Amino acid sequence: MLEVHAANEKLILPKSIITIGAFDGVHRGHQKVIRETVRESAIEGVQSVVYTFDPPPRAYFQDAHILTSVKEKIQRFKKLGVDYVVIAPFDESYTKRSPESFINELKRLNPKSIRVGEDFRFGKSREGDVDLLKKYFLVQPIHTVCCTKGTRISSTRIRELILEGDIQQTEPLLGW
Numbered sequence: 765m766l767e768v769h770a771a772n773e774k775l776i777l778p779k780s781i782i783t784i785g786a787f788d789g790v791h792r793g794h795q796k797v798i799r800e801t802v803r804e805s806a807i808e809g810v811q812s813v814v815y816t817f818d819p820p821p822r823a824y825f826q827d828a829h830i831l832t833s834v835k836e837k838i839q840r841f842k843k844l845g846v847d848y849v850v851i852a853p854f855d856e857s858y859t860k861r862s863p864e865s866f867i868n869e870l871k872r873l874n875p876k877s878i879r880v881g882e883d884f885r886f887g888k889s890r891e892g893d894v895d896l897l898k899k900y901f902l903v904q905p906i907h908t909v910c911c912t913k914g915t916r917i918s919s920t921r922i923r924e925l926i927l928e929g930d931i932q933q934t935e936p937l938l939g940w
């Protein structure tokens with residue numbers, strides 16, 4: 765059964781496997797990251813957690829078109845077998861938090877490992893990176909999922925295709 769928590773509820777877990785990101789569109793790249801998180805959590809016998817943002821940071825900073833509502837993202841996380849979703853309200857005060865403050869928040873979830881891409885950034889002005897995260901947690905990189913043309917699947921690419929009116933091409937990238 766999926767549990768949804770707002771970040772300010774300060775959820776505490778004894779052990780977990782976490783993935784973090786905007787996950788806008790819950791495309792095939794996201795699905796792989798989440799499936800690996802769920803698979804590892806089952807092997808370890810601990811809870812799987814998706815920590816996500818509302819709105820997606822790119823929608824907040826760059827006014828990007830939002831592909832999936834929070835409600836729809838939650839439904840897709842549920843289908844992928846996630847145990848917990850933590851939703852951070854991505855607003856002005858949240859964006860000003862330091863990387864260390866975010867790390868302290870993650871500590872409450874006691875992650876055995878964190879699954880994010882090598883280019884993951886966090887904290888004000890994107891100051892925190894994977895090297896900083898690795899000082900506190902085991903961080904396991906995810907192999908990039910590409911489309912048949914060989915380019916990385918991303919929410920940005922899907923937004924571009926929608927703007928070009930090429931909905932058909934978004935389907936193999938979204939995988940739903």
Ligand SMILES: Cc1cc2nc3c(=O)[nH]c(=O)nc-3n(C[C@H](O)[C@H](O)[C@H](O)COP(=O)(O)O)c2cc1C
Nearest residue numbers: 785786787821858859861866885886887888889890
């Ligand atoms: C506490 C916190 C503060 C953030 N502040 C900023 C910021 O000031 N500027 C920015 O561009 N992104 C900021 N971000 C967003 C990150 O750059 C990044 O988009 C987010 O961690 C999601 O990762 P993803 O883009 O790989 O999905 C912040 C993220 C967190 C967790």
Ligand SMILES: Nc1ncnc2c1ncn2[C@@H]1O[C@H](COP(=O)(O)OP(=O)(O)OP(=O)(O)O)[C@@H](O)[C@H]1O
Nearest residue numbers: 785786787788793880881907908909917918919920
């Ligand atoms: N194609 C992909 N293959 C593997 N992992 C991916 C892929 N796309 C995103 N991820 C991972 O999923 C998590 C969430 O990514 P994020 O929401 O930033 O996706 P994105 O598609 O890169 O978004 P945007 O284009 O808006 O920056 C991150 O850990 C990221 O590294």
